[in-house]
Every structure is written in structure tokens, then in C-alpha cells.
Amino acid sequence: MSEKTITFTIDGVEVKGAPGQTILDAADAAGIYIPRLCHFKGLNPHGSCRVCTVIVNGRPQAACTQPIAEGTTVENDTEDIKKHRSNIVDMMFVEGNHFCMFCEKSGNCELQALAYRLGICAPKYPFQFPDCTLDASHPDIFIDRNRCILCGRCVQASKDLDGKCVFEFVGRGAEKKIAVNAEAKLSDTNVDVTDRAVNICPVGAILKKREGFKIPIGERMYDAQPIGSDIESDTKSIK
Amino acid sequence: MEKPKIATASLAGCFGCHMSLLDIDDRILKLFELVQFDKSPIDDIKKFTGQCAIGLIEGGCCNEENVHNLQNFRKHCGILISVGDCAINGGIPAMRNNIPLKECFDEAYRDGPSVYNPEGIIPNDKEIPLLLDKVYPCHHVVKVDYYLPGCPPPADTLWEALVALLSNKPLDLPYELIKYD
Numbered sequence: 297m298s299e300k301t302i303t304f305t306i307d308g309v310e311v312k313g314a315p316g317q318t319i320l321d322a323a324d325a326a327g328i329y330i331p332r333l334c335h336f337k338g339l340n341p342h343g344s345c346r347v348c349t350v351i352v353n354g355r356p357q358a359a360c361t362q363p364i365a366e367g368t369t370v371e372n373d374t375e376d377i378k379k380h381r382s383n384i385v386d387m388m389f390v391e392g393n394h395f396c397m398f399c400e401k402s403g404n405c406e407l408q409a410l411a412y413r414l415g416i417c418a419p420k421y422p423f424q425f426p427d428c429t430l431d432a433s434h435p436d437i438f439i440d441r442n443r444c445i446l447c448g449r450c451v452q453a454s455k456d457l458d459g460k461c462v463f464e465f466v467g468r469g470a471e472k473k474i475a476v477n478a479e480a481k482l483s484d485t486n487v488d489v490t491d492r493a494v495n496i497c498p499v500g501a502i503l504k505k506r507e508g509f510k511i512p513i514g515e516r517m518y519d520a521q522p523i524g525s526d527i528e529s530d531t532k533s534i535k
Numbered sequence: 536m537e538k539p540k541i542a543t544a545s546l547a548g549c550f551g552c553h554m555s556l557l558d559i560d561d562r563i564l565k566l567f568e569l570v571q572f573d574k575s576p577i578d579d580i581k582k583f584t585g586q587c588a589i590g591l592i593e594g595g596c597c598n599e600e601n602v603h604n605l606q607n608f609r610k611h612c613g614i615l616i617s618v619g620d621c622a623i624n625g626g627i628p629a630m631r632n633n634i635p636l637k638e639c640f641d642e643a644y645r646d647g648p649s650v651y652n653p654e655g656i657i658p659n660d661k662e663i664p665l666l667l668d669k670v671y672p673c674h675h676v677v678k679v680d681y682y683l684p685g686c687p688p689p690a691d692t693l694w695e696a697l698v699a700l701l702s703n704k705p706l707d708l709p710y711e712l713i714k715y716d
Contacts, residue, residue, distance in 0.1 A: 389624075396715035397620050397627065397686035403716065412713050418623045418682035423672060425625075425632040513716070522710055 304368040306350075311364075319359040319370055320348055329524030330372050331381055331410055333388075333498055334447035335360040339456065345447055347384050347410065349377065356380075378414060385411050386419035393428060393442035394499075400508035401500030403516025407445060408499075409523035428473075433481035436489040436505050444474050444501035454493035462487040474501070539588035539701060543575040544608060546601040547628045547670055548594025552619040553577070555687035556591070559694045566694075569701055574611075583611045589700060590614070591693075592679075594621045596671045597628050600664035609677040614700060616681045618693070620715060622673045623682050629670040636668060681706055685714045 301312045306319075306328050313322030318341060323330050334345040343358030350359045351371040359372075371377060388394075388407060396402045428441040446465070451474070454462040462485045466475040478484035487494065489504055497503070513519065545553060553576060557563065572578045573587050590612030596602050609615055620626040631639050644650060644657050673679050681700075683692055692712040699706045 393629075393633075395620070395624070395626065395630070399716075408715055411715070412710060415708070415710075415713060417684050417708070417713060418617065418674070422675060423624055425629065425669065427633045520711070 302364050302366050304364055304366065304370060306370045306372050307374070311370075313364045315363075317364055319350060319352070319357070319362050319364055322364050323359065323370075323372070324527050327528055328372065329527040330359045331413065331524065332360055333406060333410065333445065334449060336449050336453075336496060339449065339452045342448065342452075345384065345445070347381055349380060351377065381410075382414045382416055383420075385414060385416060386421055388445045389419040390421045390423045391426065392445065393425060395442075399443065399500045400503055401443070401497075403511070403513065403519055405500060405518075406498035406523060409518035412518060413522040413524065431476070431482045432505075433483035434485075434487065435483070437482060437487060437494055437502065438505060439474065439476070439482055439502055440500060441473055442501075443499045445499055446472055446474070447498055449496045449498065450474065450493040450502055453496045454487075454491065457492040460486060460491065460493070462491070462493060538569065538571045540573040540585065541570040541575070541589045541591070541697075542573045542583065542587045542608065542612060543577060543591040544593065544604055545576065546592060546594035546604060546622070546673075547597035548619060548621045548626070550576075550593070552591075552593035552622075552687040552693075555619075555685075555690050556693050558690035560690070562694055566697065569698075583607070585611075587612045588614065589616065589697070591616050591618045592622050592673050593618050595625045595628060595673060596667060596676050598664040598666050602667070602676055605673060605676055614680045615673075615677065616683060616696070617673045617679045618683050619688055620684060620686045622679075623684055625670040625672050626686065629672075632669045636666060639666075683708075686716050688712075689714060 300315055302315055303310060303312050305311065306323055311322055311326045320330050320332060320335060330348050330350060332348040335341050335348060341360035343361040346358060348359040349356050352362060353368050396408055402408060430440050432438040450463045451465060454460045461477050464475055464477060465472055467473055476482050476485050494502055494504065574580050574583045590608045592605060592608060592615065596605060617623050621628060640657050644652055645655050683696055685692060689712060692708060695708065695712060696706055
């Protein structure tokens with residue numbers, strides 16, 4: 297890679313990055329948090345959830361896939377984009393059955409944490425109450441499709457990090473769901489509880505058994521600090 | 536000036552949100568200085584005595600009585616607030632939303648492991664409200680003005696919201712007071 301640095305702005309703040317770096321990575325390095333869901337460090341970004349949408353020179357782009365370019369203007373923390381992100385998060389909530397009150401992931405869930413950060417009290421769309429299945433066949437792991445947001449992290453992690461291809465999507469559109477690479481059940485696959493794919497779910501769709509509610513309320517990841525606080529260098533208040 | 540009236544109801548809920556309201560501790564005395572309770576389980580007034588400023592609804596709608604009650608609240612309350620996850624998304628009762636009603640009845644009255652019902656009768660008295668096909672969040676039935684999430688919402692959330700609305704301030708909850716569990 298060349299030594300050249302690229303300079304651009306995010307919400308008026310000058311940010312420097314290396315050629316080929318994505319907007320999201322450059323922002324992270326500069327201590328600016330761009331909300332994201334499907335993106336995970338170490339996996340190939342694919343820009344599918346669109347939560348990280350920013351406005352680059354007036355056009356919406358996924359910050360996790362868009363490379364930085366010299367002199368561009370990026371808008372991130374504006375009312376319009378916040379509204380757009382809230383809409384996406386709202387849709388994810390109504391398209392699944394997200395009952396936080398009995399979910400083991402509550403407090404450590406990235407979807408919930410994003411909703412908290414965006415100040416969402418209730419989704420604005422009507423709830424769909426979809427009919428979803430649960431696969432608890434494996435002795436150590438279960439899949440609860442009620443909570444799956446189709447981010448694809450487990451699919452990619454199983455393929456690229458574990459070298460296994462345990463998970464894959466089946467169906468299209470509203471019928472799309474996460475499936476396992478076996479005749480029928482998760483227990484028929486070669487998945488292991490230590491696989492990266494099992495530990496990468498942002499929500500409570502793929503969980504390890506006998507670990508629920510281990511951390512007491514008040515000490516969970518997002519109880520006190522909003523998601524993204526670790527990235528933000530300054531302590532500007534979150535609204 | 537007369538104190539504004541406040542009404543509360545628990546529909547398909549567990550009364551946990553009402554417990555959380557009581558959990559504001561001694562601020563309940565301040566609340567009684569600020570408002571007068573109308574129809575509510577707190578003072579056991581069964582019927583609206585007039586128009587209310589604020590109505591707090593706990594729980595979603597699982598039967599026709601819930602719907603009538605909710606519509607009655609909408610009619611009598613200037614501001615209607617969905618309090619808690621059951622009012623907002625159906626909550627625990629909504630877990631039956633993907634199970635056909637007949638299966639629910641069979642499990643509850645015929646086939647359940649602790650059920651003794653040799654004649655297989657499913658209760659069908661006129662006094663018993665008819666169950667709805669699904670459990671509906673309140674805003675699927677009437678217009679709801681504000682939402683206070685949580686299971687239950689923290690006492691501070693209820694207090695902050697009521698104080699803000701009673702003093703005509705915008706309802707702007709801080710990070711710690713928006714919780715879904």
C-alpha cells in the first residue's frame with residue numbers, strides 16, 4: 297500500500313485514512329462512531345443492513361463498503377440519517393418476534409442497543425408476528441429464528457473463519473431465513489460451540505445453551521453505556 | 536384550579552407496570568399533589584367520572600373486553616400512553632400469536648398435564664369475554680400518543696414522563712430510562 301493519506305470530512309470534522317480503507321474503518325480509527333449491524337471486524341463487509349448509511353457528497357452510501365476518497369464530504373450524525381436508521385431498526389423489530397423481556401441476549405444485544413441509542417420507545421410500523429421455527433437439537437447451541445435479523449454474520453464467519461459452511465440463507469424476500477447445512481437439524485452439522493459463527497450473532501438468534509442470564513442486569517454490555525461508546529473518543533452527549 | 540385527572544388500566548398485563556408506578560416510592564405523595572386519580576386500580580374507581588388529562592395503559596388487547604376498555608380510555612383521555620412492553624408489542628401474552636386459538640383452548644382446558652375436565656368442556660359463558668384471534672398491541676387498536684417501554688418501565692421512567700407531560704414539557708427520556716427489559 298502506498299504511503300499516501302486521504303483526507304475527507306465527516307460532519308465537518310477532518311478525518312485522515314489510508315487508500316482502500318472504508319469510510320467506517322477510517323471513522324472508527326478517528327473515534328467517530330457510525331452505527332452498524334451486519335458489519336463485523338474481520339469479516340468482509342457486504343453492506344446488507346444499511347444501518348451504516350452515510351451521505352457521501354450528497355448520495356447515500358453504505359459506510360462499511362464505500363472506500364474513502366480525497367476531499368469528499370460525509371454526513372453521519374444528522375437528523376435525516378438518524379431517522380433513516382431508526383426506520384431500519386424499527387422494521388427489524390416488527391419483522392421478527394423480538395421479546396426482550398425474556399431474551400437471554402437482552403442487555404448485550406446490538407439491535408436493542410442501537411434502538412436504545414437512537415432513542416426508540418416503540419417501532420412505528422405494525423408488528424408482523426411472523427411464524428418462525430426454533431432448532432434446539434444441538435446439545436450446546438440453539439437457533440431461534442424469531443430473533444434473526446438476517447445480517448449474515450454467522451454465514452460468513454462459518455465459511456471464512458471456521459472453514460465449515462454450517463449456516464446458509466434459504467428463501468427469498470419475506471421468506472428468507474437462516475438454515476443449516478444438513479438434512480434437517482443443527483445437531484446433524486459439524487458445528488461446535490467454540491466456532492466463531494456461534495459467537496458472532498448480534499441478536500439472540502444463535503445462542504449457547506446453559507449460559508443465559510449469566511451477567512446480572514446493570515452489568516451487561518449496554519446497560520450503562522450506549523453502543524459505540526468504545527469507539528467515540530470524545531464524550532459528546534448522545535441524543 | 537382543579538388538578539388534572541389521571542386514569543390507569545391493566546389490560547392483558549400482569550400488573551407489573553402498576554407495581555412499577557408504586558415503586559416511585561415517596562414521590563407518590565407528590566404525584567397525588569399534582570394529579571387526581573380517576574378510573575384506576577390504584578383507587579379502585581371503576582368508571583370514568585369525566586375527561587382525564589392522561590391515561591396509562593398496561594398490557595395489550597387479548598379479548599373483546601380489553602378492546603372496549605381501551606376504546607373507552609381513548610375517548611376519555613387527552614393523552615394516552617402505552618406503558619410497558621405488553622402494551623407496546625403484546626409482550627408475553629403475544630407468544631400465542633402463532634398458535635391457533637383452538638390449540639390454545641385445548642391446551643388450557645382439555646389436554647394440559649394438570650387439567651381435569653372429563654367432559655372436555657371449554658368455558659363459554661356470556662360473562663366471559665371472547666378471546667381475540669391474536670394479542671394486539673394497543674396502537675394497533677387505537678391511536679396512542681406516547682410509549683414508555685420496559686418490562687416493567689423503571690419507576691423513574693414513569694415519574695419523569697408524568698412530570699414532563701403534566702408541566703407541558705417535551706418528553707425526552709435519557710439513555711438510562713429507555714429499556715426493553
